[in-house]
Amino acid sequence: MTPLSQLLPGQFGKLASLNPERGVDQRLMALGLLPGMVLKLIRKAPLGDPLAIEFGGQVVSLRLAEAENLIVDVSADCPIQRPRQP
Amino acid sequence: MSTPDAGLLVALVGNPNTGKSTLFNALTGLRQRVGNYPGVTVARKSGTCDLGDGQKVELVDLPGLYSLAAASPDEQVVIDALAGNIAGDRRPDAVVLVADATNLLRNLFLASQVAELGRPVVLVLNQADVAKEQGLRIDAELLSRRLGGVPVVLTSAWKGEGIADVRRAIARALDQRTPMKRVVWPANIAGALADVAATASADTGKEVTAADAQRLLFDGNATTADRIGWTVAQREKTLRSARDRVRNSGYNPMAAEPLVHYAHLRAALEGVVTEGRGKAGRTAAVDGLLLHRILGPVLFAGIMLGLFASVFWLAKFPMEWIQSGVDAFKGVVAPPLDAYPMLQSLLTDGIIGGVGAFLAFLPQILILFLFVGILEDSGYMARAAFIMDRLFSWCGLNGKSFVPMLSGFACAIPGLLSTRTIEDPKARLATAFVVPFMSCSARFPIYALMCAAFIGPLYGPGWESVVMVGMHCVGLLFAVPTAFVLTRFVLKVKPQPFVLELPRYQMPKPRDVLWRMWQNAAEFVSKAGTVIFAITIIVWALSYFPRDAAVADRIKAANPAVSEEVVKAKVQAAYVEQSYMGRFGKAVQPVFDPLGFDWKITVGVLASFPAREVIVSTLGVTYSVGEGAKADSQHLRQAMQDAKWSEGPRAGRPIFSLAAVLALMVFFALCSQCGPTIATLAQETGGWKWAAGSFVYMTALAWIVATLVYQVVIRLL
Numbered sequence: 001m002t003p004l005s006q007l008l009p010g011q012f013g014k015l016a017s018l019n020p021e022r023g024v025d026q027r028l029m030a031l032g033l034l035p036g037m038v039l040k041l042i043r044k045a046p047l048g049d050p051l052a053i054e055f056g057g058q059v060v061s062l063r064l065a066e067a068e069n070l071i072v073d074v075s076a077d078c079p080i081q082r083p084r085q086p
Numbered sequence: 087m088s089t090p091d092a093g094l095l096v097a098l099v100g101n102p103n104t105g106k107s108t109l110f111n112a113l114t115g116l117r118q119r120v121g122n123y124p125g126v127t128v129a130r131k132s133g134t135c136d137l138g139d140g141q142k143v144e145l146v147d148l149p150g151l152y153s154l155a156a157a158s159p160d161e162q163v164v165i166d167a168l169a170g171n172i173a174g175d176r177r178p179d180a181v182v183l184v185a186d187a188t189n190l191l192r193n194l195f196l197a198s199q200v201a202e203l204g205r206p207v208v209l210v211l212n213q214a215d216v217a218k219e220q221g222l223r224i225d226a227e228l229l230s231r232r233l234g235g236v237p238v239v240l241t242s243a244w245k246g247e248g249i250a251d252v253r254r255a256i257a258r259a260l261d262q263r264t265p266m267k268r269v270v271w272p273a274n275i276a277g278a279l280a281d282v283a284a285t286a287s288a289d290t291g292k293e294v295t296a297a298d299a300q301r302l303l304f305d306g307n308a309t310t311a312d313r314i315g316w317t318v319a320q321r322e323k324t325l326r327s328a329r330d331r332v333r334n335s336g337y338n339p340m341a342a343e344p345l346v347h348y349a350h351l352r353a354a355l356e357g358v359v360t361e362g363r364g365k366a367g368r369t370a371a372v373d374g375l376l377l378h379r380i381l382g383p384v385l386f387a388g389i390m391l392g393l394f395a396s397v398f399w400l401a402k403f404p405m406e407w408i409q410s411g412v413d414a415f416k417g418v419v420a421p422p423l424d425a426y427p428m429l430q431s432l433l434t435d436g437i438i439g440g441v442g443a444f445l446a447f448l449p450q451i452l453i454l455f456l457f458v459g460i461l462e463d464s465g466y467m468a469r470a471a472f473i474m475d476r477l478f479s480w481c482g483l484n485g486k487s488f489v490p491m492l493s494g495f496a497c498a499i500p501g502l503l504s505t506r507t508i509e510d511p512k513a514r515l516a517t518a519f520v521v522p523f524m525s526c527s528a529r530f531p532i533y534a535l536m537c538a539a540f541i542g543p544l545y546g547p548g549w550e551s552v553v554m555v556g557m558h559c560v561g562l563l564f565a566v567p568t569a570f571v572l573t574r575f576v577l578k579v580k581p582q583p584f585v586l587e588l589p590r591y592q593m594p595k596p597r598d599v600l601w602r603m604w605q606n607a608a609e610f611v612s613k614a615g616t617v618i619f620a621i622t623i624i625v626w627a628l629s630y631f632p633r634d635a636a637v638a639d640r641i642k643a644a645n646p647a648v649s650e651e652v653v654k655a656k657v658q659a660a661y662v663e664q665s666y667m668g669r670f671g672k673a674v675q676p677v678f679d680p681l682g683f684d685w686k687i688t689v690g691v692l693a694s695f696p697a698r699e700v701i702v703s704t705l706g707v708t709y710s711v712g713e714g715a716k717a718d719s720q721h722l723r724q725a726m727q728d729a730k731w732s733e734g735p736r737a738g739r740p741i742f743s744l745a746a747v748l749a750l751m752v753f754f755a756l757c758s759q760c761g762p763t764i765a766t767l768a769q770e771t772g773g774w775k776w777a778a779g780s781f782v783y784m785t786a787l788a789w790i791v792a793t794l795v796y797q798v799v800i801r802l803l
Contacts, residue, residue: 020340021306023157024583029344030153031585032192042373046383047476052373052588057189059373059588061472063479066583 004053004070007041013072014038015055024066032056039072094143095176096135096256097168099200100184101193102150103465103589105212108598109184109243110147113252120605124173128163138253143260146178152192154199154297155305155343158582159511162309168203169297171313180206180259182252183266187217187224187240188590190359191351198347201266202297206259207236209266210252215242216590221364225357232354234267244595269350274335275342278328279303285324290314303328304343307580369465369590376469386473389466390492393457397450397496398527404449412442431630432623440622451610454493454500455603461489462507463594468586475584481566482573484510484584487517491565494524495558498763502770503606510582516573518770519780522763523565525558525755528699532754533557535702539723540747553751560755564787610766621696621761629667629693637661655707662707667693681753681789682746682796684731691753698759745799749792757788 001016015037018025032055033039039055049064098113100106111118114133121130128149135145148167149160163172170177181200185193190211197209211217211224230238237255241248271279283299286292292314294302301310302325311321329339337345376382416434423430461467471485478487486508494501501521508514533554542550573581638657645653662668671689678688686708694701702722709725729741758764758781768777 020338022583023306024585026155026157026306026340027152027583027585029341030155030195031587032195032344032348034341034345034348043377045377045472045476046379047473049476049479050472050584050586052377052472056192058192059369061468061475061584061586061588063475063584066585 001071002074003068004039004041004072005051005064005067007072007074009041009043011074012038012040013074016071016073018071019069022066022069024062025069028060028062028070031058031060033060033070094179094260096143096145096180096182096260097178098145098147098182098184099164099168099196100150100210100212101152101186101196103587104150104184104186104193105243106150106184107147107602108595109210109212109241109249109252110145111598111601112243112246112249114145116601118605120609123163123167123175128160130175135256136253137257137260138250139257141257143179143256145182151196153196153344154301157305157307158509160509165301165310166313168200168205169295178205180208180256180263182208182210182256184210184212187211187214188220188222190224190355191348194351194355195344195347197266198269198351199300199343201233201268202300203295204265204268204297206263207266208252208255208259209233209236209238210248210255211238211240212243214240214248215245216367219365220367221362223360223362225360229355229358232267232358235264236266237264244593267354269347271346272335272337275332275337275346278331281331282324282328286311286314286316286321289320290316300343303332304339306340367590372591373469373588376466377472382469382473386470389461390470390488393454393461393489394492394495396457397454397493397500401449401453401496405446408442408446408449412438412445415442428630428633432626435630436623436626440619440626448607448611450497451500451503451607452603454496454504455606456599458489458504458507459599459602460594463592463599465589465591467507468588471586472588479584481570482513482577482581483517483520483569484508484513485586487513490517490521491524494521494526497526497528498522498524498760499610499766502763502766503610505770510584512573512577512579512581515577515579515771515776516569518767519572519776520565520569522758522760522767522780522784523561523568523756525561526760528697528760529557529754531699531702533751535705535722536747536751539726540742540744543727544744553748557751557755560752564756564791568783625667625693625696628670629662629665631666632664633661634664637664658707659709662689662704677789680793680796681749682741682743682800683750684729684741686729687741687746687750691757691759694754694759696759696761698754698757701754743800744803745796748799749796752795753788753792755788756784756791758784 002013004013007013015033015035017035018028018033020026020029037055039053042052042054042059044051050061051064051067052059052061098106098110110131110133113135116133118131118133121132122128123130130146132144132146135143137143146167148164151161151164154161154165166172167175168178168181181203183197183200185197197207201207209229211226214224217224224240226238226240230236237258239248239251239255241252243249279296279299282303283294283296286299286302287294294314298310298314302316302321332339332342376385416438419438420430420434423433458467461470467486467489470488473485474488475485478484489507490501490505493504498521501524502518505514505518505521508517537550537553541553637660641657641660642653645656668689671692672685674692675683675685675688678691683691686705689708690701690704693704705726706719706722709722709729726742727740731737731739731741764777764781767780768774771777
């Protein structure tokens with residue numbers, strides 16, 4: 001289980017859990033990012049923050065600090081690129 | 087049925103980036119009205135839509151949003167407008183839901199929430215051409231059946247395809263009044279919602295709809311409770327036990343709404359969309375370039391430089407035309423009125439001059455909005471915010487603050503108007519507050535005059551450019567900490583998380599961009615114009631009256647051997663000196679004494695409050711070289727270099743010492759001296775509170791910093 005903020009660009013993951021009490025997570029849920037959804041970290045902004053993630057056919061940007069509470073399962077059965085760092 | 091059709095209201099609702107506004111323009115044919123919802127700075131755009139059979143309805147374009155959870159003012163307006171809770175506005179008779187055909191599931195979440203209101207619905211699947219290109223086949227008929235028989239129309243608003251079908255579908259919805267099929271809530275949630283509705287209704291004595299109950303149960307904020315007057319004490323226990331009931335059924339109460347809706351929609355969309363062979367869009371490839379780690383910022387800088395240069399340089403020509411047009415007009419109007427000097431001055435200096443100075447802003451506003459419109463509609467604006475966010479987030483602003491602040495370097499007014507692209511109310515207010523700090527082009531003349539008259543001759547052209555660049559940074563230097571303090575300690579508005587869709591790139595539709603540019607300009611002229619006009623007339627009157635003919639006679643008598651032009655300039659100076667403005671300037675000069683300003687500079691500063699560029703021509707008048715003075719005027723430079731203190735401890739020393747020159751420039755860099763900016767700030771923040779706050783803060787800050795500069799530099803040298 002990895003926080004979304006630690007994913008590498010190009011890496012896929014399956015959303016394991018989020019914190020529905022937080023505004024950010026509520027926004028993301030409204031966009032369809034619900035537990036079990038496969039997502040991909042597309043890239044980080046040139047200054048390292050925010051992130052661009054893809055899920056459900058859309059690309060959404062969110063800040064690094066706000067991505068920490070989104071826990072992602074990188075070993076689930078989705079097209080995976082193994083993390084290159086521990 | 088023979089109801090008068092003109093009274094019917096239809097609302098247009100949808101996610102951002104669905105082409106909703108393009109559809110709105112196509113349906114109303116630009117027969118539109120723009121107003122404001124009461125109490126909030128959300129525009130109410132509406133227009134007349136012909137349903138094709140002679141029937142006409144009013145169509146209102148509600149702000150784009152992803153969810154009805156009332157987190158921002160825009161979202162609250164949509165909820166209230168749809169439910170008919172806005173004073174003076176009717177409840178819509180039907181709702182047109184606009185969805186992006188390429189991403190139906192996400193778009194239908196909002197539709198499914200709106201269905202809970204039970205209004206007749208038309209579902210428009212826009213951008214059907216793009217969906218087709220991508221190989222998506224959509225069975226509209228099947229979707230219509232799954233959603234309870236509501237009309238489902240495929241359109242490409244950009245190409246103008248399917249618009250007539252939408253008109254017919256609206257007519258059908260108004261006639262048959264078919265509501266969209268609602269989600270089936272699990273028994274425990276349905277029970278909890280019923281409890282909330284019943285208790286809230288009993289406690290407040292008001293009708294509480296199913297949709298109200300959902301907002302009360304699912305939203306963390308209290309907007310709906312406040313509206314119906316359900317107090318904390320009354321609702322606390324009911325809501326807690328209702329949420330416990332939801333939790334016991336296995337749902338987190340804060341996640342239940344999207345979970346249930348999305349499950350419902352997945353089932354409804356089963357078999358509706360089939361993926362065939364198609365082209366993947368180019369968006370990902372373009373992003374690879376425009377958001378590249380190194381190339382991205384370089385291209386960004388290039389695009390923004392282009393935007394800034396256009397606002398700054400392209401606007402110069404029309405601004406000069408307006409200026410020369412105004413001067414020519416004055417030249418025509420003035421001579422016949424030579425016998426009536428007061429009327430002549432009121433018309434030329436007051437009314438024509440004032441209106442002209444105001445109109446001179448229009449080219450910059452139009453050009454900026456043209457470019458902002460292109461950036462927004464193409465999808466690049468979201469990328470710009472993505473690239474810049476890190477630089478702005480630490481002081482409470484966000485990536486979208488960049489364009490308004492950059493525009494502020496040309497002119498604060500278009501900068502303020504472009505803060506409308508910032509959704510987060512807190513970041514928007516803070517951005518609007520700091521935009522006037524950017525060194526706008528109206529500050530340029532005083533910098534140029536001071537540098538050319540003092541810095542250049544004394545220290546050489548090298549220092550002249552250093553000071554010039556430095557002055558352009560002073561405002562920015564104070565703006566950033568201001569934003570930090572404002573968002574951290576002053577603004578009570580809840581910040582919105584910066585969740586931003588990076589939409590598909592798209593060719594902007596010229597008609598939409600031009601139309602929005604025109605609407606923004608028209609709104610600016612009609613709203614800010616009247617205030618600015620009033621301020622101009624007041625300042626004119628203060629520096630014109632009283633006007634005793636004896637003053638002119640005395641000057642003429644004292645200077646018998648001097649050329650007529652010089653006498654004229656001296657008379658003008660004498661009149662200003664004894665005008666209310668001049669007397670006031672002399673009276674308040676002690677306030678500006680710590681900054682090293684004499685009464686002549688003080689009058690210039692005071693007269694510059696409506697428009698800071700006035701300082702150069704006012705100094706021209708008070709230093710008796712005539713009001714036509716420009717920043718490059720040799721006479722004015724000479725007169726200022728020669729000016730000496732006539733009394734007091736500094737008697738005999740030059741007034742324009744390096745300390746005073748720097749203090750004057752810093753004062754102009756920071757002071758709030760622009761009537762149009764204040765009026766626009768009031769308009770954009772929905773009241774005079776922030777405009778007044780900005781005026782007081784900037785003026786006080788300018789005084790303090792300029793005093794420090796003067797007192798430090800005068801002691802060092």
